[in-house]
Amino acid sequence: MVSGSRLERLLRQGEFVVCGEMSPPQGADKAPILKKCEYFRGYVDAVNLTDNQTAIVRMSSIMSSVFAIEGGCEPIMQMTCRDRNRLAQQSDLLGAYAAGIRNVLCLTGDYQTFGNQGDAKGVFDLDSVQLIHTVADMNSGRLLSGDELKPPPAFFIGGAANPFAEPLEMRIIRLEKKVAAGAHFIQTQPVFDWPKFEKWMSAVRDAGLDQRVFIIVGVMPVRSVKALLYMRDEVPGMSISEECIKRMESAQDPKEEGVKMCVETMQRLRETPGVRGIHIMPVMWESITPRLVEEAGLLPRPEPLPVEEETTAEPAETS
Amino acid sequence: MSKLTEAIAEFTERHPTLYRCVLFGENVFKKAIFGCQDCGQCVLSYNAFVCCMRCPKQMRNGPCGGTRPNGRCEVYPNRPCIWWLIYKRAKWMGRVAKLKKYHVPVDRRLEHTSAWMNMFAGRILPLDLSKELREIELPKKDPPPKW
Structure with a gap:
């Protein structure tokens, strides 16, 4: 046990976890976060709070995570390398831990020209692998500079993986690097292309990585075929199968079909060996989460057992 | 050395x-x-002699998740993804094992x-010209003088 967070305890107990995701508001009010927490509380085990996703300015992921705790949800704070240098990242991590945040997802971040501040300077002082390494170092009581940290934080560290980008061998090498750098869990892009995902997952299993890290796979409910086409054409690194597009196109009620498709993916993922949880990304459609979790048969969510003092094993040995 | x-x-x-x-x-x-x-x-000898710092995000430890299916960069669709080039060249030169090296943050x-x-x-x-990966521990040293 590293952090003793709810997410970590459930994963180490061998439960199949469910994560949600919400984007912080574009405004100076915490009420939208508290409202979205209503959709997640009791239905998911932890919620990702995005860090200026697609390079659009929103409330900071750290403060949003604090508000999510207030709203009764366990946050997974996302941290990108686009907006901060190594000094700011480390100081923000210390503050986040002091505020009660236990899970952190380390990302490189979307390039600044994709958002509404295309004229900004991208920092990219560290990359995501180096950030994971930095957080792992901080957990063991050292800053990047080698200076001692007293008391050290204890984060449950996450990384991201894209199962759909090419070349596959390079993706596995990078995933291996993230695990070696100290990642405890991995979250992926949403699955809309099952054959490609299967191929990636079997490569992960062949490399033995599913035994060394908790793999949480993304799913996304879509409301229309337009959303799918947008993702296929405009979002780099996404892969949408023709089958999905045809299915959404021919549907009488695209909203219902989108939910059905998402639930089917969730059930299939539950049966896939090596997958330890799912990560629901309902972009601007958070209210659908309870229905998805219920229809996939993942309710009620389990409660973590109380932590025993001597369980300090590394993920390699327990999973 | x-x-x-x-x-x-x-x-x-x-x-x-x-x-x-x-x-x-x-x-x-x-x-x-x-x-x-x-x-x-320089990490050219680890990256099959393609400079990874040409990546818009200056990724030193592998590609970001945005590589397009045709091997193009997500930021500049008319340019190739640098890590795609590195992988292809490494494969051709038999130096894929070298890509597993973890590179520390840039000084x-x-x-x-x-x-x-x-x-x-x-x-x-x-500089590492062998095909296998060697693990090297570096002592901490002062940066060079600047004039």
């Missing part, structure tokens, strides 16, 4: 004109052939200094 190379680096760094000549020679060679971005801590103090002299002085990883 060795006593001799350290002495060469020390001598060069004590003589600004000589250092500038070395830096100029290095840049003429590396910028023209490898598209070097002058980070001063920004070394930017626009001579990577050759930094390597001679033992500040950065030495």
Whole structure:
């Protein structure tokens, strides 16, 4: 046990976890976060709070995570390398831990020209692998500079993986690097292309990585075929199968079909060996989460057992 | 690296004109052939001789998740993804094992200094031309002087 967070305890107990995701508001009010927490509380085990996703300015992921705790949800704070240098990242991590945040997802971040501040300077002082390494170092009581940290934080560290980008061998090498750098869990892009995902997952299993890290796979409910086409054409690194597009196109009620498709993916993922949880990304459609979790048969969510003092094993040995 | 190379680096760094000549020679060679971005801590020999600092996000440990299906960059669709090039070249040269190397954060103090002299002085990883991956621990050293 590293952090003793709810997410970590459930994963180490061998439960199949469910994560949600919400984007912080574009405004100076915490009420939208508290409202979205209503959709997640009791239905998911932890919620990702995005860090200026697609390079659009929103409330900071750290403060949003604090508000999510207030709203009764366990946050997974996302941290990108686009907006901060190594000094700011480390100081923000210390503050986040002091505020009660236990899970952190380390990302490189979307390039600044994709958002509404295309004229900004991208920092990219560290990359995501180096950030994971930095957080792992901080957990063991050292800053990047080698200076001692007293008391050290204890984060449950996450990384991201894209199962759909090419070349596959390079993706596995990078995933291996993230695990070696100290990642405890991995979250992926949403699955809309099952054959490609299967191929990636079997490569992960062949490399033995599913035994060394908790793999949480993304799913996304879509409301229309337009959303799918947008993702296929405009979002780099996404892969949408023709089958999905045809299915959404021919549907009488695209909203219902989108939910059905998402639930089917969730059930299939539950049966896939090596997958330890799912990560629901309902972009601007958070209210659908309870229905998805219920229809996939993942309710009620389990409660973590109380932590025993001597369980300090590394993920390699327990999973 | 060795006593001799350290002495060469020390001598060069004590003589600004000589250092500038070395830096100029290095840049003429590396910028023209490898598209070097002058980070001063060369990892070309690990990355199949393609400079990873040409990536818009300056990824040193592998590609980001945005590589397009045709191997193009997510930011500039008319340019290839640098890590796609690195992988293809590494595959062709039989140097894929080298891509597994974890690269530490860039020391920004070394930017626009001579990577050759930094390597001679033992500040950065030495050139590695073998196909297998060697693990090297570097001692902490002061950055070179700047004039």
